[in-house]
Amino acid sequence: MASQEIEALTQALAKLPGLGPRSARRAVLHLLKKREVALSPLLAALTAVKEKLATCATCGNVDTTDPCGVCADPRRDQRALCVVEEVADLWALERSRLFPGRFHVLGGRLSALEGVRPENLSIDALIRRIAAGGIDEVVLATNATLEGHSTAHYIAERIERFPVRVTQLAHGLPVGGELDYLDEGTLAQALRARRPVG
Amino acid sequence: MASQEIEALTQALAKLPGLGPRSARRAVLHLLKKREVALSPLLAALTAVKEKLATCATCGNVDTTDPCGVCADPRRDQRALCVVEEVADLWALERSRLFPGRFHVLGGRLSALEGVRPENLSIDALIRRIAAGGIDEVVLATNATLEGHSTAHYIAERIERFPVRVTQLAHGLPVGGELDYLDEGTLAQALRARRPVG
Numbered sequence: 001m002a003s004q005e006i007e008a009l010t011q012a013l014a015k016l017p018g019l020g021p022r023s024a025r026r027a028v029l030h031l032l033k034k035r036e037v038a039l040s041p042l043l044a045a046l047t048a049v050k051e052k053l054a055t056c057a058t059c060g061n062v063d064t065t066d067p068c069g070v071c072a073d074p075r076r077d078q079r080a081l082c083v084v085e086e087v088a089d090l091w092a093l094e095r096s097r098l099f100p101g102r103f104h105v106l107g108g109r110l111s112a113l114e115g116v117r118p119e120n121l122s123i124d125a126l127i128r129r130i131a132a133g134g135i136d137e138v139v140l141a142t143n144a145t146l147e148g149h150s151t152a153h154y155i156a157e158r159i160e161r162f163p164v165r166v167t168q169l170a171h172g173l174p175v176g177g178e179l180d181y182l183d184e185g186t187l188a189q190a191l192r193a194r195r196p197v198g
Numbered sequence: 199m200a201s202q203e204i205e206a207l208t209q210a211l212a213k214l215p216g217l218g219p220r221s222a223r224r225a226v227l228h229l230l231k232k233r234e235v236a237l238s239p240l241l242a243a244l245t246a247v248k249e250k251l252a253t254c255a256t257c258g259n260v261d262t263t264d265p266c267g268v269c270a271d272p273r274r275d276q277r278a279l280c281v282v283e284e285v286a287d288l289w290a291l292e293r294s295r296l297f298p299g300r301f302h303v304l305g306g307r308l309s310a311l312e313g314v315r316p317e318n319l320s321i322d323a324l325i326r327r328i329a330a331g332g333i334d335e336v337v338l339a340t341n342a343t344l345e346g347h348s349t350a351h352y353i354a355e356r357i358e359r360f361p362v363r364v365t366q367l368a369h370g371l372p373v374g375g376e377l378d379y380l381d382e383g384t385l386a387q388a389l390r391a392r393r394p395v396g
Contacts, residue, residue, distance in 0.1 A: 003262040005250055009243035013214075015236060017228050018221035027214040029286050031244075032251060032260040038213060039251075043244045045207035046229075050237055052203055053230060062230040064201040088227050 006032070058129075060105030060122055062087050070094070070102055077101040079136040083126060083155065085109050085143060093141065101137075104129065109147040110154055123155060130162050137165045144171055204230070256327075258303030258320055260285050268292070268300055275299040277334040281324060281353065283307050283341060291339065299335075302327065307345040308352055321353060328360050335363045342369055 006028060014024035031039040049064065056068035063069055070076060070090075080101025084090050090103045106121040130138065140155060142148035156166050172190040173179075179187065204226060212222035229237040247262065254266035261267055268274060268288075278299025282288050288301045304319040328336065338353060340346035354364050370388040371377075377385065 003250075003267055005243065005246040005262045006260075008239070009247050012236070012240040012243045016211075016217075016225040016240075018217060018224055019214075023216035025289065026216055026286070029260075029289070030215050032247070032285070035248070035251065038210075039244065039248055041206070042210040042214075043241075043248055045203065045210045046237065046241045046244065048203040049207045049230070050233070050241055052201075053233065053237075062227075064203045069201055087231070088224070091223065091227070 059090075059103045060087070060107060060125075061090055061103060078134055080139065081129065081135050081137070082139040082141050083152075084141050085148065085151070089141065089143070099139070101139075106142075106151070109142060109145075109151045111147050118154065121151075123158065126155070127158060130159055130164060135164055137167060140166065140168045142168075144169075257288075257301045258285070258305060258323075259288055259301060276332055278337065279327065279333050279335070280337040280339050281350075282339050283346065283349070287339065287341070297337070299337075304340075304349065307340060307343075307349045309345050316352065319349075321356065324353070325356060328357055328362060333362055335365060338364065338366045340366075342367075 009031075010021070010024050010028045013019055013027050014021045016024075019027065031042065052064035053062070054064060054066040054068075055062055056066050056071055058067050058071045061068040061070060065072065077100040080099070081104055082090075082093065082099050082101055083104045083106060084093065085106050085108060087105055090105055093099050093103075104122070104126050106123065106126070108116050108121055110116055110118065110121070129135070138159060140152040142152045152168055159166060170193065171186075172193055173182065173186065177186070207229075208219070208222045208226050211217055211225050212219045214222075217225065229240065250262035251260065252262060252264040252266075253260055254264050254269055256265050256269045259266040259268060263270065275298040278297070279302055280288075280291065280297050280299055281302045281304060282291065283304050283306060285303055288303055291297050291301075302320070302324050304321065304324070306314050306319055308314055308316065308319070327333070336357060338350040340350045350366055357364060368391065369384075370391055371380065371384065375384070
């Protein structure tokens with residue numbers, strides 16, 4: 001049906017998370033119909049990103065500069081370091097604009113099941129950053145999963161010898177969460193961490 | 199947060215149908231993490247398509263050749279012509295592999311509301327193709343919408359002077375359709391077009 005080139009484009013798009021074969025075809029048709037306003041900008045943006053793409057040697061963020069925009073920003077609080085599993089988590093926290101410090105991307109989480117051991121994550125690099133001094137607080141912002149918790153625990157043990165405050169994100173009800181629809185684990189966490197009103 | 203280039207790529211992807219801002223960000227992260235297996239092939243495919251992209255002067259299909267793959271295929275039945283609204287419809291029919299003939303893409307449907315008049319569609323070109331002879335049957339495969347029907351009616355009137363059989367797709371229950379969940383219009387069509395069993 002479609003030519004080889006169009007088929008290759010459909011398959012490349014279909015591999016993106018969130019797009020399947022059907023939506024990839026719709027996307028390709030959109031690109032073909034809107035060459036100037038859709039295809040050309042996407043091509044230019046991809047080319048620019050591919051040319052400049054860099055992994056930050058300091059924190060592991062992916063950006064078009066090394067050091068990345070966060071690490072290079074002199075206004076960021078150098079004394080606070082937030083440890084996350086993936087680049088996506090760093091971006092999510094950056095969107096909230098609430099964390100003034102810098103980041104450290106582990107590149108995953110400890111997992112016996114998937115055979116991910118401490119040496120597969122950038123934990124040694126994290127310890128070197130903390131050992132170099134100048135950091136007051138390390139926020140362990142791993143995911144609220146079993147593996148995220150184990151990873152945070154492991155790191156907390158490894159860094160307890162340094163004079164830094166080690167914290168983690170609060171657990172409890174999400175904004176807009178209705179008790180009736182929340183899982184028991186979240187409810188238990190929220191109850192356990194209950195606080196005085198006002 | 200992200201650099202200008204990454205932001206531009208996110209926005210270009212977010213404009214694709216089926217992708218919103220959130221899924222575009224996930225797609226970008228995927229591309230950044232899988233440079234060799236995801237970003238490079240997508241970039242190559244886009245470049246190839248952009249370079250070769252062509253609209254078939256005969257049928258209006260979008261392909262990387264003109265005439266398109268369908269029109270250029272000598273095995274296609276030259277006597278049957280299927281009229282569709284959009285390129286997407288042509289591709290959908292091609293995926294079913296059931297129509298052995300060629301196509302004619304109108305480029306839309308007549309719509310008083312949107313101000314689409316006969317001269318905005320490739321109806322004159324369709325009539326020239328039919329007038330040139332060699333066509334036995336014209337299948338009006340417009341959508342089963344009010345505007346699709348009006349368009350089919352209009353075309354049927356314009357071509358009734360030619361010695362061709364004019365047909366349209368059957369209407370009725372879709373495969374797997376449960377009566378309880380179908381709209382009254384579909385049920386009415388299915389009842390009106392009922393056929394003897396066996």
